[in-house]
Amino acid sequence: MEKKYCTAVVLAAGKGSRMGGNTAKQYMEIGGKPLVAYALEVFEASPVIDEIILMTDAGHMEYVQTEIVEAYGLKKVSTIGAGGGERYESVWKALCTLMDREEGEKESVVRERQDGYVFIHDGARPFVTGEIIERAYRAVCKCNACVVGMPVKDTIKLVNREGMIESSPDRSMVWQAQTPQVFSVPLIVEAFTRQMREDCTGITDDAMVVEAQMGVKAHMVMGSYANIKITTPEDLFMAEVLRNSII
Numbered sequence: 728m729e730k731k732y733c734t735a736v737v738l739a740a741g742k743g744s745r746m747g748g749n750t751a752k753q754y755m756e757i758g759g760k761p762l763v764a765y766a767l768e769v770f771e772a773s774p775v776i777d778e779i780i781l782m783t784d785a786g787h788m789e790y791v792q793t794e795i796v797e798a799y800g801l802k803k804v805s806t807i808g809a810g811g812g813e814r815y816e817s818v819w820k821a822l823c824t825l826m827d828r829e830e831g832e833k834e835s836v837v838r839e840r841q842d843g844y845v846f847i848h849d850g851a852r853p854f855v856t857g858e859i860i861e862r863a864y865r866a867v868c869k870c871n872a873c874v875v876g877m878p879v880k881d882t883i884k885l886v887n888r889e890g891m892i893e894s895s896p897d898r899s900m901v902w903q904a905q906t907p908q909v910f911s912v913p914l915i916v917e918a919f920t921r922q923m924r925e926d927c928t929g930i931t932d933d934a935m936v937v938e939a940q941m942g943v944k945a946h947m948v949m950g951s952y953a954n955i956k957i958t959t960p961e962d963l964f965m966a967e968v969l970r971n972s973i974i
């Protein structure tokens with residue numbers, strides 16, 4: 728089967744408010760390397776990925792260009808774009824970049840990219856792997872929308888506003904969503920185009936948008952328990968430990 732063009736969107740435009748501190752978490756160093764560089768290196772090395780669009784905050788564009796893209800020799804990064812105030816806005820801006828034709832770009836390349844797949848990944852998830860990317864690619868070729876995730880280990884409780892437990896969903900049916908979340912480009916672009924005309928509160932991932940706007944259910948693809956998102960300070964300690972055991 729012919730290999731489809733794949734773009735990775737790596738999101739690094741958040742403020743990291745749950746982490747706290749002066750440096751946004753995606754630029755904090757683990758083992759002497761900025762957090763976001765880990766995922767970027769994995770996408771760079773993956774034969775599945777043709778191009779990377781990196782979204783950052785307006786104040787870090789130069790830093791990212793020199794200290795990350797150049798310093799780590801990331802040749803697949805075609806654009807460093809400024810993200811938005813919310814995650815879905817950063818995704819939307821990246822999708823607009825993906826649909827754009829760069830100056831001097833061949834029409835055939837643009838068409839291939841617009842007709843390919845997009846891997847949307849949290850820059851704060853350093854331990855994505857080449858195998859996960861390949862699993863997700865195989866899945867998206869069959870179903871056009873897939874989410875990497877893992878079965879939850881704890882029993883999950885749904886609580887009401889008063890903090891009373893309402894129900895306990897069957898644990899075998901509950902998965903934690905991770906990233907990458909991978910879609911056919913025409914599908915996700917149409918979904919976001921529709922979503923952006925509506926109220927976007929409560930949108931925390933991309934599969935939600937595809938399901939709500941297009942009625943397309945995403946497939947769950949096995950990720951890994953090491954594919955954690957660095958969110959709060961204890962995750963940084965976990966990341967140090969995982970880095971030493973994986974890399």
Ligand code: CTP
Pocket residue numbers: 738739740741742743744745746753782810811812813814815817849850851852956957958
């Ligand atoms: N992100 C982004 N643009 C935003 C918000 C988030 O690109 N406006 C990115 C973050 O940089 C991160 C990923 O989306 O890599 C997942 O978001 P999250 O873990 O929520 O990061 P933050 O929004 O930075 O953290 P917090 O919610 O604690 O402020």
Ligand code: MG
Pocket residue numbers: 741814
């Ligand atoms: Mg956030």
